[in-house]
Amino acid sequence: MNLSKNIVLSLAMSAALMQGCLNREKPIHPSRRDVTQAIYASGKVYPLNYYRANSSVGGYLQKLYVQVGDSVREGQPLFSIKNELSDYNISVARNNMALAKSNLAENSSMMKAAREEIAAAYTKFRLDSTNYVRYKNLWAEQATTQVALDQARTLSETSFQNYQRAQETYKSTRQKLRTDVANAEQVYKSQQVGKDNFTINSAINGRVYDIAGRLGELIAPQVVVMEIGQAGAYEVELAIDETDINWIREGQEVVYSSDAFPNRYFSGKIKKIYPKIGLVNKSIKALATIEMPTDVKFYAGSTIEANIIFEKQKNVLVLPKFYVHNDSVRVNRDGKAQRIKIKTGLNDVEFVQIVEGLSEQDEVFKP
Structure with missing residues (x-):
């Protein structure tokens, strides 16, 4: 009997103690405010059109x-x-071009030899044709034999063929030398174009932000020597975790913060998303604009933190995040603290949206 009284007394004291604690706790009420949900990304600030x-x-x-x-x-x-090596190749190409042009000149040894062959063949043809005419006249007077006449005719015909061949040789030689000149000029031009690659010009109107090379230093192909970008205009290169890529779209708003400018925020928009995941950092690259106040100056390569806003809700019911635990809250029900399930929606750094289960009149206690 005494044991039963003690149990009842203990329960009554516990209830009174809980009621006392409840009375001492200061509840809050759900309130209404705008909630934005964003994705975090790290980034670097670079001049616009930086390369x-x-x-x-x-x-x-x-x-x-x-x-x-x-x-x-x-x-x-x-x-x-x-x-x-390039200078040597240009010199060789120049010399080959000069030689080709020299060979094509009318007074060159090759052209002289070709013309002399024509002259010799023509002289031989004139002689043999004259001799053939003489033998024809002798044959008409029956003063020579058929064999001698045939030999004279054959020599005349052969000489004529040799004369024609000498003319064709001259034409083909001249054509070949012209082709040699054209080819030599093309090789020289290509070497000169290659030499133009040794002088690097700016691709944009902008500013020099860094010079990596030193005079006299051996520079390997594709090694960065300078960094160039537009003056006074910037963009942000963002690294976004691959788990968040389905939430990213071009045109989304971005809110930036930087340790270099405490308690200040900058805005921008996603303008380009690269469809490739980095093998090392498992992130995708995106470019975003940034609106820069006149009193703010970023240096090329400055680090910056970004929150990419992908959803907004205006005037929704919210609670501070630390009041919600596993989608449940402690509320006052008939003077007693009771844990109930709720349905949540968007959440930001401080607040979580209450979709179902609470009203603005409910009293909510810390977990």
Whole structure:
């Protein structure tokens, strides 16, 4: 009997204690506000149209036409590379072109030899044809034999063929030499074009942000020598985790923050998404605009944090996130704290949307 009284007394005291604690807890009410859901991404700030200038050929860095911070125009020389093998090839091509043109000249030994062959063949033909006419006259007077006449005719015909052959040889020789000149000119031009690759020009109107090479340094092909970008305009290169790629679209709003500018935020939009996942960092690359106030100055390569907004809800019922645990909350029901299930929606850094289960009149306690 005493045991039953003790149990009842204990339960009553526990209930009273819980009621006392409930009375001491300060509840909050769900409130209404705008909620945005965003994806985090890290990024780097670069000048607009930023690119790394390099040479497609190797050689020694011979000359720098600009310095860091200089403004440049499209087509303006940036730097030049010296390659001794290229200079040698150009010299050989120039000499071959000069030789080909010399051979084509009318007073060249090859052209003289071809003309002399024609002259010799013509002289021989004149002699043999005259001799053939003489034998024909002798034959008419029956003063020679048929064999002698036939021999004279054969020599005349052969001489004529040799004369024609000499003319064709002259024509073909001249045509070959013309072709040799044309080919030599093309080779020389191609070598000159290749030499143009040793002077690298700016692809844009912009500014020099960095110079990596030093004069006299051996530069391998495709090695970055300079970094060029548009002056005063920037964009952001973002690295987005592959698990978030289905939420990313071009045109989405981006909110930026940077340790270099505490308590300040910058806005922009996604303008390009690259359809490739990086093998090392397992992320995709995206380019985004950034609106830069006049009093803010970023340097090329500055790190920045981005929140890409993919959904917004206006004037929705919310609770601070730490009041919600496993989609449930503690609420006041008839003076008692009771845990109930709720349905949640969007959430940001501070708040979670309440879709079902609570109203603005409910009192909610910490978990």
